[in-house]
Amino acid sequence: MGIAERKEKQKQDIKKMILDASMKLIIDEGFENITMRKIADLIEYSPTTVYLYFKDKDEIFFHLHELGFQKMLEMNRNLPEIKNPLMRLYKMGENYINFGMQNQEFYDIMFIQQAPMDTIEKMAECNWSLGDTAIGALQNLLQECMEKGLIQKAPVEAVAMAIWGMVHGLVSLAIRNRMNKLVPKENLVSTMHASLNWLLGTIDNSFAKE
Amino acid sequence: MGIAERKEKQKQDIKKMILDASMKLIIDEGFENITMRKIADLIEYSPTTVYLYFKDKDEIFFHLHELGFQKMLEMNRNLPEIKNPLMRLYKMGENYINFGMQNQEFYDIMFIQQAPMDTIEKMAECNWSLGDTAIGALQNLLQECMEKGLIQKAPVEAVAMAIWGMVHGLVSLAIRNRMNKLVPKENLVSTMHASLNWLLGTIDNSFAKE
DNA sequence: TTGGTAAATTAACAGTGTTAAGTATTTTTA
DNA sequence: TAAAAATACTTAACACTGTTAATTTACCAA
Numbered sequence: 160m161g162i163a164e165r166k167e168k169q170k171q172d173i174k175k176m177i178l179d180a181s182m183k184l185i186i187d188e189g190f191e192n193i194t195m196r197k198i199a200d201l202i203e204y205s206p207t208t209v210y211l212y213f214k215d216k217d218e219i220f221f222h223l224h225e226l227g228f229q230k231m232l233e234m235n236r237n238l239p240e241i242k243n244p245l246m247r248l249y250k251m252g253e254n255y256i257n258f259g260m261q262n263q264e265f266y267d268i269m270f271i272q273q274a275p276m277d278t279i280e281k282m283a284e285c286n287w288s289l290g291d292t293a294i295g296a297l298q299n300l301l302q303e304c305m306e307k308g309l310i311q312k313a314p315v316e317a318v319a320m321a322i323w324g325m326v327h328g329l330v331s332l333a334i335r336n337r338m339n340k341l342v343p344k345e346n347l348v349s350t351m352h353a354s355l356n357w358l359l360g361t362i363d364n365s366f367a368k369e
Numbered sequence: 370m371g372i373a374e375r376k377e378k379q380k381q382d383i384k385k386m387i388l389d390a391s392m393k394l395i396i397d398e399g400f401e402n403i404t405m406r407k408i409a410d411l412i413e414y415s416p417t418t419v420y421l422y423f424k425d426k427d428e429i430f431f432h433l434h435e436l437g438f439q440k441m442l443e444m445n446r447n448l449p450e451i452k453n454p455l456m457r458l459y460k461m462g463e464n465y466i467n468f469g470m471q472n473q474e475f476y477d478i479m480f481i482q483q484a485p486m487d488t489i490e491k492m493a494e495c496n497w498s499l500g501d502t503a504i505g506a507l508q509n510l511l512q513e514c515m516e517k518g519l520i521q522k523a524p525v526e527a528v529a530m531a532i533w534g535m536v537h538g539l540v541s542l543a544i545r546n547r548m549n550k551l552v553p554k555e556n557l558v559s560t561m562h563a564s565l566n567w568l569l570g571t572i573d574n575s576f577a578k579e
Numbered sequence: 580t581t582g583g584t585a586a587a588t589t590a591a592c593a594g595t596g597t598t599a600a601g602t603a604t605t606t607t608t609a
Numbered sequence: 610t611a612a613a614a615a616t617a618c619t620t621a622a623c624a625c626t627g628t629t630a631a632t633t634t635a636c637c638a639a
Contacts, residue, residue, distance in 0.1 A: 194626065195628085196625090196626085205587065205588050205589080206627090206628090207628080208586080210629085215628075216628090270542070271481065271545055273401075273545060273546065286550050287547065287550060290547055291550055291551060294551060314563075316560075317563050320551075320561075320564045321535055321568050323538070324534075324535045324536070324538035324561075324564060325534045325538055326534070326538070327541070328534035328536070328538025328539070329534040331481070331541055332480070332537055335480070335482070336483065337480060337486070337497065339486075340496050341501060341530075350527070350530065351530075351534075353524075354527050354528075357524075358531050361521075361571040361572060404594085404595065405596060406594090406595080414618075416596090416597090416619095417598085417618080417620085418617080420596095420597070420598085421617075425596080426596065
């Protein structure tokens, strides 16, 4: 059935066109200004055609949220080559902050916007696997650090939540303009790194405790 | 000018009616489902009348964001009676988490939504004074704790940002449904408290360091 | 060539925030 | 008290939004 295959491929191509157009719009104008009609305009189809490939606007956001996680994984490709788990932990946090600040619109969809979660809830197996595996990776890394005595022993889940909470908190406050006066724009990223380093420093056993 | 005064009072009364109606709608239906027409319906005026009292929808959100801070201050009324600054710090963090989880729609407007910040930017003296004084209070408290040797000495700004970042991160992840699978709903608040306590515990000098 | 299917479009609905123009109502002035 | 002016409010409309139903166009098998 070569013909059916080709048709399927065409279908996937158009889906990709729609997502590419949405991605471009998000980067250029922010997700708040994305409309189905603008997406359709960009791919030179009528607005309703988009609905033949995606159930609704939220489903497009869901796929963009997936693409965001892909981008994030790419940024973390430099992690495995760091042999020291503690150093890897530091780098992981830095990467997270950098990704968020360099891809604010993507970060917004991945961790702030409601839209993708609404779609997940409608799905058959409704779990946020992408997010859960990400936090799982952090937990494993913490576990490794504890086992090797590099950081203080503590409940892994609580520490992971604390770290994730902190980096997410900083990035999301910045993205949503709650740090405009508090920290000058050009110092934002370095200040966040400082806060993260401070936190990790307090549990880092390589610092002498008094 | 008793008459001008009365007119002014009437004007303020209607403004209050509009804000009360918006507040009710936000609590009942969430801010995503608030519309100018629904607000107008609730106060039994025509939709355009609302615009005679508020410049636009964002300005209403801005005032709701102010009311949110008021609510938050009320929740913190129990702080001054705690004489030990370190205990006050613990309680302040707990209050923050409790406020956010108990007033999710308000928290959203105060710390997540873009709308009130957009209004602030259009204002004459465009600074987020409410947020900045709140973080200022945290900084002062940390300063006091450090001076009295209750917590480890460190740059106040960085520590304040780390703490605020963490509690905000946890609350906002929960509100925006990123913790649905990770933590059972009924354990959310206690888990957050645990994370906060863990963080404060690491800088708390009253814990013996090995 | 015909019939049927898939793909895309047009038209429309019900809703949104917001503005301009017009109508009551109230207050001020003569 | 009557006319004029200012205030308060509403109606109608604009330019959008996401989305659906009905219709047309394009393609492929018999």
